[in-house]
Amino acid sequence: GWDAEEVAAALATHPKVVWVEERPRYRLLNKHAAINVQSGLPCPPCDPSGCPPCERGGRTPVWDMGLQGQGEVVACGDTGLDVDSCFFW
Numbered sequence: 001g002w003d004a005e006e007v008a009a010a011l012a013t014h015p016k017v018v019w020v021e022e023r024p025r026y027r028l029l030n031k032h033a034a035i036n037v038q039s040g041l042p043c044p045p046c047d048p049s050g051c052p053p054c055e056r057g058g059r060t061p062v063w064d065m066g067l068q069g070q071g072e073v074v075a076c077g078d079t080g081l082d083v084d085s086c087f088f089w
Contacts, residue, residue, distance in 0.1 A: 035059045 008020045035041060039059040081088070 034063065038062045 004022075011017050012020050038061055041059050
């Protein structure tokens with residue numbers, strides 16, 4: 001296998017490389033956010049190696065009433081493109 005630190009060091013010496021950083025590790029945490037938002041109660045913090053099971057036990061009153069978003073239509077509108085933006089020149 002490759003050693004990430006050695007690879008990053010080698011890439012950093014290349015004249016065309018401007019930035020080298022570790023890729024973040026993304027995890028789904030919606031089960032915890034739902035408890036916080038719906039009940040205001042904290043959920044146990046996640047360990048980076050994996051989240052412990054989180055007992056909802058009445059802490060998601062909106063979901064417990066059957067309101068879970070099925071059959072909803074969501075739309076997003078925008079006013080348009082700013083042609084004077086420096087990002088489009």
